[in-house]
Amino acid sequence: MSASRVQTPLITHPRFFNAVLSAFLIPAATISVAQPSLDYVTGKALFEKQWVFAPASTGASDGLGPYFNARSCNQCHPGGGRGDADVSLTLHINDPVYGEQLQKFTRPGVPAEADASVTWSDPRLTGALRSASVAITDLHYGPLASNDMSLRIAPSLAGLGVLESIPESVLEQLEDPDDVDGDGISGRLPRLLDGRIGRFGWKASQPDLREQAGRALSLDLGLGNPVRTSVHGDCTPAQVDCLASPGGAGGNGLEVSEQVLDLLLTYIRDLPAPVPADVTAESIQRGAGLFAGIGCTGCHVPGLEVDGSILAAYTDLLLHDMGPGLADSLAEGAAAGYEWRTPPLWGLDRTTGGYLHDGRARNLQEAILWHDGEAAPARQAYLDLNGAERGDVITFLDGL
Numbered sequence: 001m002s003a004s005r006v007q008t009p010l011i012t013h014p015r016f017f018n019a020v021l022s023a024f025l026i027p028a029a030t031i032s033v034a035q036p037s038l039d040y041v042t043g044k045a046l047f048e049k050q051w052v053f054a055p056a057s058t059g060a061s062d063g064l065g066p067y068f069n070a071r072s073c074n075q076c077h078p079g080g081g082r083g084d085a086d087v088s089l090t091l092h093i094n095d096p097v098y099g100e101q102l103q104k105f106t107r108p109g110v111p112a113e114a115d116a117s118v119t120w121s122d123p124r125l126t127g128a129l130r131s132a133s134v135a136i137t138d139l140h141y142g143p144l145a146s147n148d149m150s151l152r153i154a155p156s157l158a159g160l161g162v163l164e165s166i167p168e169s170v171l172e173q174l175e176d177p178d179d180v181d182g183d184g185i186s187g188r189l190p191r192l193l194d195g196r197i198g199r200f201g202w203k204a205s206q207p208d209l210r211e212q213a214g215r216a217l218s219l220d221l222g223l224g225n226p227v228r229t230s231v232h233g234d235c236t237p238a239q240v241d242c243l244a245s246p247g248g249a250g251g252n253g254l255e256v257s258e259q260v261l262d263l264l265l266t267y268i269r270d271l272p273a274p275v276p277a278d279v280t281a282e283s284i285q286r287g288a289g290l291f292a293g294i295g296c297t298g299c300h301v302p303g304l305e306v307d308g309s310i311l312a313a314y315t316d317l318l319l320h321d322m323g324p325g326l327a328d329s330l331a332e333g334a335a336a337g338y339e340w341r342t343p344p345l346w347g348l349d350r351t352t353g354g355y356l357h358d359g360r361a362r363n364l365q366e367a368i369l370w371h372d373g374e375a376a377p378a379r380q381a382y383l384d385l386n387g388a389e390r391g392d393v394i395t396f397l398d399g400l
Helices: 014-022 037-046 159-162 168-174 211-222 258-269 282-293 364-369 373-384 387-398
Strands: 090-095 099-102 115-120 132-137 149-152 304-306 307-311 320-321 339-341
Touching: 037 258, 099 211, 159 211, 159 258, 168 304, 211 258, 282 387, 320 373, 364 373, 364 387
Parallel strands: none
Antiparallel strands: 090 099, 090 149, 115 132, 304 307, 320 339
């Protein structure tokens, strides 16, 4: 643990802006778009591939399901980017009968797990920020063991290979679980049961991209892979119809072989990190200074220096208490229900609405107003700004 934190000067220091303009990436983690490697191209094709039910004439592509949320990785992460709520929103439950997620779809002959629908509140009627309510009916295997659940939207994958390369020592310097420096922020590293540090997923429950990808292949597509080997995906022993379904042809009893997983990871790891369009604009520089001045960079650290390069991801990859409004009661990995990993902010210029872990915020201001817990002082400081200043903050964020 260290009370030392990356402070405001990184965001205003000329070296930071020069790093931004030169793409602020670790060279080894980038890929030339003009001449991508063969493994990258193959991985991209596998990422976009539509999987089908087994048995099928296309043995290299069968094994979908039995329960699944999508037919391809690209469906929830189009172009490696952030998913649309209508397509990629999933319901995490961690139930002994229904598994870790309540899947939307099923293969023919296997009964659907349930019917789940999401209704969004209307702020014009309630006078409150938009939030979601979930209705679950027609539970085929009986009632859920608890009401603990969490809606999650598929985040962008851009730049994740760079974040994976950050040494643990850099993250250890950022954590301050006991708030030794007295700034009101007590971010902590998500230390998993096996001793590794989580850094991926909304709750930082996965230590690396291999674990994250293997989990997604299993839960969202129902594909057995080297990380999660069951060809029946998220099926539990109670779901007998699911377990009776045939698995895909694959290799070594897996529907996604080690080689296929490695190719997928090559594509994901080499997705370039987003680069701001124009960090020299006066309104963006004013917004950047205000963003730091009101305390947002206490969690959304503007620059992490790694091997001589500055990664402008605006994250510390730590878990923070975000207050009761964002809490979902579903503990995951090392995170409690009220804790969330600081999401990177780079690439916000490619996002139009549907912010936060479940897409509840329709715009960036709503996303800021949902912040509570450790972020409550920064939220209030934002509200204390005048209209023009708040506009500069939003312009800055919208240009990342």
